[in-house]
Amino acid sequence: MPLWQLFTPKDAFTSEEKHDFATRITNIYTGPKAIESIGFSLPRFYTSVVFHEFDPHSFFVGGEPRDKFIQIEVVHIARVTETVAELNGETVEQLLAKYFVLVDEALKPYIADRGYECEFHVETAPFETWRIDGLTPPPPDSEAEKRWAKDNKSSPYTATLQTA
Amino acid sequence: MPLWQLFTPKDAFTSEEKHDFATRITNIYTGPKAIESIGFSLPRFYTSVVFHEFDPHSFFVGGEPRDKFIQIEVVHIARVTETVAELNGETVEQLLAKYFVLVDEALKPYIADRGYECEFHVETAPFETWRIDGLTPPPPDSEAEKRWAKDNKSSPYTATLQTA
Amino acid sequence: MPLWQLFTPKDAFTSEEKHDFATRITNIYTGPKAIESIGFSLPRFYTSVVFHEFDPHSFFVGGEPRDKFIQIEVVHIARVTETVAELNGETVEQLLAKYFVLVDEALKPYIADRGYECEFHVETAPFETWRIDGLTPPPPDSEAEKRWAKDNKSSPYTATLQTA
Numbered sequence: 001m002p003l004w005q006l007f008t009p010k011d012a013f014t015s016e017e018k019h020d021f022a023t024r025i026t027n028i029y030t031g032p033k034a035i036e037s038i039g040f041s042l043p044r045f046y047t048s049v050v051f052h053e054f055d056p057h058s059f060f061v062g063g064e065p066r067d068k069f070i071q072i073e074v075v076h077i078a079r080v081t082e083t084v085a086e087l088n089g090e091t092v093e094q095l096l097a098k099y100f101v102l103v104d105e106a107l108k109p110y111i112a113d114r115g116y117e118c119e120f121h122v123e124t125a126p127f128e129t130w131r132i133d134g135l136t137p138p139p140p141d142s143e144a145e146k147r148w149a150k151d152n153k154s155s156p157y158t159a160t161l162q163t164a
Numbered sequence: 165m166p167l168w169q170l171f172t173p174k175d176a177f178t179s180e181e182k183h184d185f186a187t188r189i190t191n192i193y194t195g196p197k198a199i200e201s202i203g204f205s206l207p208r209f210y211t212s213v214v215f216h217e218f219d220p221h222s223f224f225v226g227g228e229p230r231d232k233f234i235q236i237e238v239v240h241i242a243r244v245t246e247t248v249a250e251l252n253g254e255t256v257e258q259l260l261a262k263y264f265v266l267v268d269e270a271l272k273p274y275i276a277d278r279g280y281e282c283e284f285h286v287e288t289a290p291f292e293t294w295r296i297d298g299l300t301p302p303p304p305d306s307e308a309e310k311r312w313a314k315d316n317k318s319s320p321y322t323a324t325l326q327t328a
Numbered sequence: 329m330p331l332w333q334l335f336t337p338k339d340a341f342t343s344e345e346k347h348d349f350a351t352r353i354t355n356i357y358t359g360p361k362a363i364e365s366i367g368f369s370l371p372r373f374y375t376s377v378v379f380h381e382f383d384p385h386s387f388f389v390g391g392e393p394r395d396k397f398i399q400i401e402v403v404h405i406a407r408v409t410e411t412v413a414e415l416n417g418e419t420v421e422q423l424l425a426k427y428f429v430l431v432d433e434a435l436k437p438y439i440a441d442r443g444y445e446c447e448f449h450v451e452t453a454p455f456e457t458w459r460i461d462g463l464t465p466p467p468p469d470s471e472a473e474k475r476w477a478k479d480n481k482s483s484p485y486t487a488t489l490q491t492a
Binding site (some may be wrong): 171191216220221222223224225226227228229230233235237238255256263264267268271276281282283284286287288 | 355372374377405480481
């Protein structure tokens with residue numbers, strides 16, 4: 001997590017564009033810009049991006065085909081927003097405002113600049129049901145998470161690596 | 165939002181049928197019947213309907229292919245049900261009962277009348293993460309929402325248009 | 329419900345393997361092993377399993393194609409975990425630990441044993457919006473649920489059948 005599902009018209013983007021788009025989405029959550037803006041950086045492989053492509057007769061907006069429309073459904077881990085806002089010493093509204101700046105920047109070249117309409121929302125899943133390779137992901141900023149980030153994959157970790 | 169995802173057998177419906185089906189679903193939330201029954205009417209383009217079609221060997225019910233079965237996953241904005249029920253002066257149970265009358269009517273010709281089994285549920289997403297074209301959708305019944313409904317698309321709006 | 333959506337590489341599994349995999353997933357929730365471990369057994373047809381298959385250029389992990397990766401999104405009915413844990417006289421953590429043993433066993437031959445990475449999470453949907461064939465599913469362990477389980481499909485039921 002985060003898990004992004006994009007519902008797009010068929011062939012809206014080339015393979016290279018989807019690759020670049022997914023990289024831009026991953027960079028919302030990972031790297032120096034993420035740290036500076038929203039105050040954290042996730043292991044890159046936490047972010048999954050899936051493109052569902054539809055024929056016009058399988059995707060309707062307001063009961064009509066609408067071929068310049070993209071639907072985006074995101075799943076975050078529950079309570080992360082509240083926890084991060086508290087750590088940052090800001091309100092959830094302030095954190096979300098900065099998050100949406102990153103989101104809008106990431107989406108701009110492939111959505112707004114190409115004249116696509118876009119509906120976007122985030123759902124949440126409880127932390128305690130989140131698993132990667134059968135493991136509970138380590139706490140934020142723990143030694144174990146740093147290793148996962150560096151390796152860009154999971155590995156078993158002991159309790160002592162759960163602390164920051 | 166609402167976002168409807170229908171998981172159906174491949175070629176269960178023709179393009180024309182899917183178009184009509186999506187219109188029926190949109191009419192659950194928009195128009196005079198919606199106002200009379202559930203007490204509100206959304207801009208038409210708020211409702212997205214997506215058809216995922218599956219081969220029998222990619223969709224299992226109880227561990228078996230079940231070719232006359234349709235799964236429906238809906239996402240609503242969180243707390244809308246509670247707020248609307250309060251505005252209508254009724255309980256959530258009363259509101260949902262009326263909502264399901266509309267849902268069952270909308271689904272009837274394509275599901276029950278054709279002998280399909282159907283599992284249905286609604287998930288919720290927090291209002292504060294909902295965006296259309298990079299904008300926070302305007303408050304219910306505001307001047308801005310009326311313009312969005314009339315135009316059947318989003319447009320930037322000022323704070324003064326946020327009031328009813 | 330539960331509804332399992334698996335996002336897999338294209339042709340990761342044969343039709344027979346998907347069939348067996350879906351059966352294993354259904355057995356997490358139904359049968360003597362479920363009763364012994366997590367304390368309940370659902371009607372088999374409550375469990376839906378959907379396989380979405382993707383080309384490498386439509387599914388990215390950390391911004392890169394990652395062809396040995398499977399994403400699993402599960403939807404459960406909200407509050408079931410808490411209710412079951414209470415009935416079992418255990419904590420949610422204890423119940424989830426046993427649930428994940430069943431999940432890991434079900435996934436092992438098709439995920440871990442084949443070298444797939446896997447991210448997994450559970451979302452929840454409120455009970456009051458859950459419908460099967462236009463009916464509110466009967467209460468757990470009620471006479472009506474027993475009939476649904478035996479028939480492996482829904483049927484109308486009266487209030488007297490709602491009790492255990």
